[in-house]
Amino acid sequence: xxxxxxxxxxxxxxxxxxxxxCNSGSESGSEQKKAVEKKExxxxxxxxxxxxxxxxxxxxxxxLAEKITKxxxxxxxxxxxxAGELVxxxxxxxxxxxxxxxxxxxxxxxxxxxxxAAQFFAxxxxxxxxxxxxxxxxxxxxxxxxxxxYEPFGLIPAAVGxxxxxxxxxxxxxxxxxxxxxxLKMRIPGLGGEVINRAGGTAxxxxxxxxxTSLQTGAIDATEWVGPYNDKAFGLYKAAKxxxxxxxxxxxxxxxxxxxxxAFEALPADLQEIVLQAGRAANQEMMDxxxxxxxxxxxxxxxxxxxxxxxxxxxxxxxxxxxxxxxxFEEAKKDDLSRRIYDSFMNFRNxxxxxxxxxxxxxxxxxxxxxx
Numbered sequence: 030x031x032x033x034x035x036x037x038x039x040x041x042x043x044x045x046x047x048x049x050x051c052n053s054g055s056e057s058g059s060e061q062k063k064a065v066e067k068k069e070x071x072x073x074x075x076x077x078x079x080x081x082x083x084x085x086x087x088x089x090x091x092x093l094a095e096k097i098t099k100x101x102x103x104x105x106x107x108x109x110x111x112a113g114e115l116v117x118x119x120x121x122x123x124x125x126x127x128x129x130x131x132x133x134x135x136x137x138x139x140x141x142x143x144x145x146a147a148q149f150f151a152x153x154x155x156x157x158x159x160x161x162x163x164x165x166x167x168x169x170x171x172x173x174x175x176x177x178x179y180e181p182f183g184l185i186p187a188a189v190g191x192x193x194x195x196x197x198x199x200x201x202x203x204x205x206x207x208x209x210x211x212x213l214k215m216r217i218p219g220l221g222g223e224v225i226n227r228a229g230g231t232a233x234x235x236x237x238x239x240x241x242t243s244l245q246t247g248a249i250d251a252t253e254w255v256g257p258y259n260d261k262a263f264g265l266y267k268a269a270k271x272x273x274x275x276x277x278x279x280x281x282x283x284x285x286x287x288x289x290x291x292a293f294e295a296l297p298a299d300l301q302e303i304v305l306q307a308g309r310a311a312n313q314e315m316m317d318x319x320x321x322x323x324x325x326x327x328x329x330x331x332x333x334x335x336x337x338x339x340x341x342x343x344x345x346x347x348x349x350x351x352x353x354x355x356x357x358f359e360e361a362k363k364d365d366l367s368r369r370i371y372d373s374f375m376n377f378r379n380x381x382x383x384x385x386x387x388x389x390x391x392x393x394x395x396x397x398x399x400x401x
Contacts (some may be wrong), residue, residue: 064314065215071300073097073107073131073292078118079138081111084262085255085322086284089315090134091188093286096307103220105300107132118236122287126182128341131292137175137285138219143182146367147361148219149374150175152279154353157193157378159281159316160389165377166283167309170240184292189306190284190315193323195276196260197341198253199244199269204341207348216240216252221278223356224349237263257326258319266334273339277349284315316374 070183075094079086094107113117115130122140125133150171157165166173166188171353198217202209213230222232233249243249244359245268252269254260255277266272286308293301341349361371 031381045096048054053292068102068104070103071296072106073122074115074129074371075107075109075112075132075134076116076124077109077120077133077234078112078121078135081109081114081238083111085110085259085315085319086190086193087309089284092314093134093189093307094309096310097304100303100307103200103298103328105296105303106127109134112236118238122182122184125289126184127397128289128291130145130181131289133285133287134220135285135287136282137186139347141219144178145363146178146370147175148360149367149370150178150188150283150285152219152221152282153357153374154221154224155279155280155350156357156374157381158279159193161378161385162281162283163188163191163312165374167321169308170373174366174373177366178370179287185288185290185293186303187286187288188283189286189308189311191312192255192259192279192282192284193316193319195253195279195282197273197276197278198251199260199265200251201244201247201269202250202274203339204345206342207345210345214248214250216243216249217278219278220353220356220360221253224278224352227352227356228349241265241268255282256319256323257330261330266330266336267396270337271339272330272336273341275341276350277341277346277353284312286311306312 044297072309077087077090077092077256079090081087082091090109096107097105098109110116110130111384116124119139121130121135122143124130131273136151137147140147150166156162162171166175172186172188179186198215202213204210207228210225213225214233215225215230216233216300217225218232218234218276225232233243235243235252237254240252240254241263244252244265252265254263256276260266260272288304293304296304327338331338361368
């Protein structure tokens with residue numbers, strides 16, 4: 030074959046190959062598109078303890094559902110139901126356990142009547158802050174213990190958000206001494222509620238949607254909720270004058286994404302991983318968002334709405350710590366699992382505290398001391 034003929038033949042062959050490749054790719058793409066169009070869509074319901082679309086908490090549930098749906102390419106479609114839409118606010122646990130819903134967005138201290146040890150995985154008075162409790166759950170053995178608590182109920186737990194250190198709450202009277210806690214009727218859940226009871230007050234359990242009216246009408250004297258951003262959204266500054274800090278009862282409250290175990294195990298492995306990783310992403314995202322929004326909201330509450338910001342007196346804070354230690358230890362003595370959780374939790378707190386002294390606390394203290 031002459032050189033010119035060879036080159037011509039080569040060109041024709043290459044062009045044919047390219048066309049064949051294009052056709053092959055087109056066919057392959059068409060087949061994939063058909064496969065995607067024919068994909069099975071798994072539909073999940075997520076029930077929440079929060080009012081629909083409530084800033085910070087309700088929107089966090091929406092965000093988690095959206096993450097799962099998008100990360101799965103639409104193969105796992107999660108629809109969110111706010112409190113009262115499918116089940117009542119405090120019906121989330123039973124709904125997910127029974128399979129009425131495949132997922133729930135809440136906080137585990139609401140389920141102390143079903144599994145008392147669950148409270149350790151939401152908030153412990155004078156316990157771990159957001160950074161610490163996330164570390165304990167994911168690296169310090171907490172998750173394994175949490176799974177053990179939920180196993181009898183057919184549930185799988187996941188940490189999907191954290192409020193950070195909360196506020197001590199809104200009060201319609203000043204707290205100047207321990208005597209001011211006597212007879213105080215306060216909405217406060219979990220172990221913190223038991224502390225208030227022992228301090229001489231009365232702890233009341235109410236869903237968020239009832240806080241404003243209860244405080245405004247005098248049905249309760251005080252309430253805690255979350256922090257400035259969420260509290261402002263409920264208008265609590267209109268119903269109470271004094272806003273106390275710090276949130277001794279909830280130093281780093283975990284929001285849980287409980288999952289029905291049978292529904293989870295029925296998913297293919299990649300979708301299972303997507304559900305879990307979406308939860309981890311949502312956990313960090315909430316901490317990022319609330320750190321920013323709480324800072325802005327606090328300034329607005331004080332400067333624009335006349336909120337009186339107060340620090341709990343040292344005497345009161347110290348007594349709350351003493352009572353808290355007693356309450357938490359007594360909770361640990363209820364059964365073997367509770368004791369193992371308590372030991373793990375406290376060992377981690379002691380371990381972390383030594384480091385926090387020279388890291389987070391050391392830095393923040395130094396920064397404040399040298400600020401101009």
